[in-house]
Amino acid sequence: MPHFPVNHPARPIYRVLTGLIGVYILVFGVWGVAETIGDPLFDRGSHWALGLRTNLAFSLASVIFGVVLIIGASRRTNLGHYINLTAGVVFLATSILMMSVLQTEANFLNFSMSTVVVSMLFGLVLLGTGLYDKVGPPEHAEAELELRKHPVADSHRR
Template identity: 90%
Template sequence: MPHFPVNHPARPLYRVLSGLIGVYILIFGVWGIAETIGNPLFDRSSTWALGLRTNLAFSLASVVFGIVLIIGASRRTNLGHYMNLTAGVVFLVTSILMMSVLQTDANFLNFSMSTVIVSMLFGLILLGTGLYDKVGPPEHAEAEREHRKHPVAEVHRR
């Protein structure tokens, strides 16, 4: 059974981080749509927005992901927890897949190495925020604190 901290004291900071990433991705997507409007959906031209190469398909996907992350960050429920975990994995997997096809015709999202690096960073940050922003009743938080102070856990820490 996975162990996620419940009601972590830095949870508001983690929600702000995921919200800022969502805002950046949304602005990048809107800017990218403005730059690539009229181009084919999977165009491979050298169109850049906010320092990252893009095409219309990637810009549209970025708008959707940005909105989803902002919604997740604005909720004080476990919705943000699950959204951040999922988005972190999606960003990491997408960046690795796009890096593997970077110099080929299969690069349908028009990634560059800078886009891969930013996607990996966002994925790691979102995965980290997802690990620490779980919400629960005070009883669960107390049980989680007691779990960390369990005598068996103390033996393994030495």
């Protein structure tokens, strides 16, 4: 079973960071929809929103992802934990996939290199916040603390 810290003291900061990423993605998506409305869904035109190239499909997906991230950041449950882990992997996988087809007709989301970089950064941040924002009862947090203070772990620190 993977080891995720429970009730990490910096969890509120991670939730704010996730919320800010969600707001950026939502604003980008809404702006992108406004720019590309009326175009074909997977158009490869030169529409830009907040410094990133987009099309209607990518903008609509961004609106959905932004709303999901904001919902996850606003909850004090493990919903945000699972959303961040999943979204981090999705952003990283999508950025690598789209980078591999950047200069081809398979670039159906109309990514540019700046979009790839931003998607990778967001993926890494979301994955990192997902690793540290797990919620649990105080007993689980105490057990995690004891696990970290185990004599075997202490012998490796010296």
